[in-house]
Amino acid sequence: MTAPTEAPRPAAVDTVERRGDKTFSRLAVGAGTAILIALAAVAIFLVAQSLPAIVAPAGSFRGTEGDFWQYVAPLAFGTVWAAALALIMAVPIAVGIALFISHYAPRKLAQPLGYIIDLLAAVPSVVYGLWGITVLAPATVPLYEWLAENAGWFPLFAGPASGTGRTVLTVAIVLAVMVLPIITALTREVFVQTPTLNQEAAYALGATWWEMVRMAVFPYARSGIISASMLGLGRALGETMAVAMVLSPSAIISFAVIQSENPSTIAANIALNFPESAGIQVNALIATGLVLFVITLIVNSLARYIVNRHERSLESR
Amino acid sequence: MTATLPPRAAADPQGAGPARVNSYTSGKLPRWAAPALTVACLMGAIAVVALLAAAGAIGEFSLVLAVILGTVSAIALITTISLIAEGRRAATNRFMIALVITAFVVALLPLVSVLSTVLVNGAPRFDLQFFTWSMRSVIGEGGGALHAIVGTLQITAWATLISVPIGLFAAIYLVEYGRGPLARAITFFVDVMTGIPSIVAGLFAYALFALIFGEGVRLGFAGSVALSVLMIPVVVRSSEEMLKLVPNELREAAYALGVPKWLTVVKVVLPTAAAGIITGITLAIARVIGETAPLLIVAGFTSSMNYNAFSERMQSLPVFVYTQYANPGTDVDVYLERAWAGALTLIIIVMALNLIARLITRLFQPKAGR
Numbered sequence: 001m002t003a004p005t006e007a008p009r010p011a012a013v014d015t016v017e018r019r020g021d022k023t024f025s026r027l028a029v030g031a032g033t034a035i036l037i038a039l040a041a042v043a044i045f046l047v048a049q050s051l052p053a054i055v056a057p058a059g060s061f062r063g064t065e066g067d068f069w070q071y072v073a074p075l076a077f078g079t080v081w082a083a084a085l086a087l088i089m090a091v092p093i094a095v096g097i098a099l100f101i102s103h104y105a106p107r108k109l110a111q112p113l114g115y116i117i118d119l120l121a122a123v124p125s126v127v128y129g130l131w132g133i134t135v136l137a138p139a140t141v142p143l144y145e146w147l148a149e150n151a152g153w154f155p156l157f158a159g160p161a162s163g164t165g166r167t168v169l170t171v172a173i174v175l176a177v178m179v180l181p182i183i184t185a186l187t188r189e190v191f192v193q194t195p196t197l198n199q200e201a202a203y204a205l206g207a208t209w210w211e212m213v214r215m216a217v218f219p220y221a222r223s224g225i226i227s228a229s230m231l232g233l234g235r236a237l238g239e240t241m242a243v244a245m246v247l248s249p250s251a252i253i254s255f256a257v258i259q260s261e262n263p264s265t266i267a268a269n270i271a272l273n274f275p276e277s278a279g280i281q282v283n284a285l286i287a288t289g290l291v292l293f294v295i296t297l298i299v300n301s302l303a304r305y306i307v308n309r310h311e312r313s314l315e316s317r
Numbered sequence: 318m319t320a321t322l323p324p325r326a327a328a329d330p331q332g333a334g335p336a337r338v339n340s341y342t343s344g345k346l347p348r349w350a351a352p353a354l355t356v357a358c359l360m361g362a363i364a365v366v367a368l369l370a371a372a373g374a375i376g377e378f379s380l381v382l383a384v385i386l387g388t389v390s391a392i393a394l395i396t397t398i399s400l401i402a403e404g405r406r407a408a409t410n411r412f413m414i415a416l417v418i419t420a421f422v423v424a425l426l427p428l429v430s431v432l433s434t435v436l437v438n439g440a441p442r443f444d445l446q447f448f449t450w451s452m453r454s455v456i457g458e459g460g461g462a463l464h465a466i467v468g469t470l471q472i473t474a475w476a477t478l479i480s481v482p483i484g485l486f487a488a489i490y491l492v493e494y495g496r497g498p499l500a501r502a503i504t505f506f507v508d509v510m511t512g513i514p515s516i517v518a519g520l521f522a523y524a525l526f527a528l529i530f531g532e533g534v535r536l537g538f539a540g541s542v543a544l545s546v547l548m549i550p551v552v553v554r555s556s557e558e559m560l561k562l563v564p565n566e567l568r569e570a571a572y573a574l575g576v577p578k579w580l581t582v583v584k585v586v587l588p589t590a591a592a593g594i595i596t597g598i599t600l601a602i603a604r605v606i607g608e609t610a611p612l613l614i615v616a617g618f619t620s621s622m623n624y625n626a627f628s629e630r631m632q633s634l635p636v637f638v639y640t641q642y643a644n645p646g647t648d649v650d651v652y653l654e655r656a657w658a659g660a661l662t663l664i665i666i667v668m669a670l671n672l673i674a675r676l677i678t679r680l681f682q683p684k685a686g687r
Contacts, residue, residue: 041525045521127431210410
């Protein structure tokens with residue numbers, strides 16, 4: 001901290017040893033270390049419990065003839081596929097809402113409107129699951145039938161349509177609703193922080209509202225939108241109950257989104273099978289959990305990396 | 318429409334025959350044009366769909382179809398009219414504004430739908446019996462969620478007891494002491510922890526307690542451990558933000574008076590940030606109280622009362638909702654009704670926690686601006 005060549009400070013101040021200070025700082029350090037230990041424990045225990053499944057011979061898992069990687073492949077695919085579909089639906093709407101709240105709605109309305117969107121985040125996932133299976137899934141059946149009839153040539157919408165509506169697309173809609181508030185909140189933050197002067201300058205040059213947004217808001221917010229979407233993706237990947245309740249799962253890899261056979265997700269598969277599992281099957285489920293952890297970790301780190309790079313570029317500006 | 322659209326040439330002062338024309342508004346659609354057109358389109362679409370249904374062209378009258386048709390046609394009409402009357406730039410602008418407003422309304426639909434379904438379906442069983450009975454020996458009608466509510470309260474209380482001290486002290490460390498690699502490591506790993514999927518937290522708690530109690534362990538307290546993994550990063554983040562907001566002058570003034578560092582933190586910094594910290598903790602509780610997946614894995618489910626978080630399975634409200642839906646008896650409707658009532662209770666609890674958090678911020682905010 002201080003240069004060694006400076007005049008010695010009064011020794012009396014330095015040597016005062018306060019017991020309270022020591023205990024308190026140790027408590028603080030201890031709490032910080034506890035977090036690190038907890039995270040290390042998460043990693044170690046998960047790996048330790050996963051190993052038996054990863055090295056187990058082929059044919060020891062329910063629902064597949066192959067080894068662990070063949071067991072986890074359709075699940076990992078389903079996880080990423082459902083989350084990606086959800087993101088495709090959620091991001092444009094979230095950006096629209098964030099723009100509406102930050103730059104279009106009257107200032108007095110903006111905060112209450114933000115609260116209303118936050119309410120979406122307050123609804124527990126099991127309630128979304130219940131809603132998805134009893135309200136949304138039946139409501140989508142006519143739409144799916146129509147799609148299979150008229151757009152069936154397009155591989156995504158290949159028929160035959162599911163008669164119950166418990167498809168990947170329905171799951172993706174529920175997931176989109178669930179990640180919408182997170183993406184909206186983060187993008188709104190970014191939009192609000194864009195420099196006002198540039199926006200006023202754009203208006204002064206005669207720009208319309210949309211031209212102002214394109215010239216003075218989006219360039220500053222692009223990386224914010226990307227990282228918000230990535231964080232939303234992380235949330236969608238790990239979402240369990242809504243998927244477990246809505247989807248009718250089977251162990252396949254398929255891009256068709258409206259059929260009755262759908263790839264399940266890792267999280268939903270764990271929730272559905274864990275209560276009745278024992279032995280190697282439990283290890284297998286924990287190992288799939290580890291795979292899920294790694295996937296979300298990659299996605300989240302990417303998001304943080306983009307945010308940090310953006311912050312640095314703003315500082316250097 | 319044409320009556321309200323004076324020719325563009327009217328803006329030109331040379332040719333201004335009738336002096337009434339306002340050059341600022343000429344060549345523009347009146348303010349009421351877009352809303353009026355939207356309403357007209359929606360009404361028209363409803364009429365068309367109703368007629369089609371009556372004629373037998375489509376199955377039955379569908380309000381959803383009508384609204385979709387109305388919205389799309391309204392957006393198309395507004396853009397076209399604007400393109401003719403105002404030019405390309407203004408038309409693009411109107412089109413984008415229409416899309417942005419539509420996005421907002423579309424997002425409100427699921428919210429309204431979820432809340433109204435939960436209210437309507439949850440109300441029939443939202444009665445005294447629901448809050449005074451457990452599900453022990455209940456087959457079919459009746460029964461309640463008292464065991465689940467007790468379980469949720471206990472599991473969440475233990476989770477809070479674990480996470481708040483750790484989270485708060487970690488935040489104090491980061492703000493008041495933290496320098497160097499340890500602080501950076503904690504910041505980074507708290508970020509990592511924020512992204513842990515809830516089911517992975519449940520698996521971790523299972524793996525931990527399976528080591529101690531053997532395979533197949535189900536404990537209420539294990540659920541609390543899983544929830545704390547999810548809760549700690551939230552507490553750290555929010556407390557850290559709040560502690561950072563405490564002005565440095567306060568700390569310096571305390572040091573100048575010879576107050577030891579730990580007393581400065583306890584008596585000066587923490588009370589100043591108290592409202593924000595409590596708000597953060599309340600929101601963290603609201604976040605974990607609705608968690609289902611980890612509790613389903615480590616706390617298990619049961620239909621009996623269990624007051625002891627340290628032995629046997631423990632039901633919780635979210636898991637109650639799930640099991641009532643997933644394992645119905647012969648009379649499915651009765652089980653579904655209980656599930657909805659549980660969902661209603663859960664939403665009320667979470668909303669109440671959110672409201673309390675907002676109230677705390679509003680009531681205890683420092684009087685002077687920060």
